[in-house]
Amino acid sequence: MEREPDYLIPRVAEALAADPRVSELELDVELDGDTVVIRGDVPTEDRRRGVDLVVEERFPGVRVRNEVTVLEPSGPPTEEEVP
Numbered sequence: 001m002e003r004e005p006d007y008l009i010p011r012v013a014e015a016l017a018a019d020p021r022v023s024e025l026e027l028d029v030e031l032d033g034d035t036v037v038i039r040g041d042v043p044t045e046d047r048r049r050g051v052d053l054v055v056e057e058r059f060p061g062v063r064v065r066n067e068v069t070v071l072e073p074s075g076p077p078t079e080e081e082v083p
Helices: 005-018 045-058
Strands: 028-032 035-042 063-070
Touching: 005 028, 005 035, 005 045, 035 045, 045 063
Parallel strands: 035 063
Antiparallel strands: 028 035
16 A cells, blocks of 8 residues: 555545545544455445445545444334323
């Protein structure tokens, strides 16, 4: 990998937070050998796919392992009976 890891990791995290396809500040970006590993939770499958798209577009040639999880919607709380 040509880029310095200390430089690459924050740039990837910043790109993921800034891009509207992902817009996630809480994703964990790490380096495992020559592969950028991204972990965390997102609300939709579109945002999960956006992780790959952003890295491919902004950092061509960088290997990425997307371990991001899509959170299951919890739905509205159950109604409480009023006596």
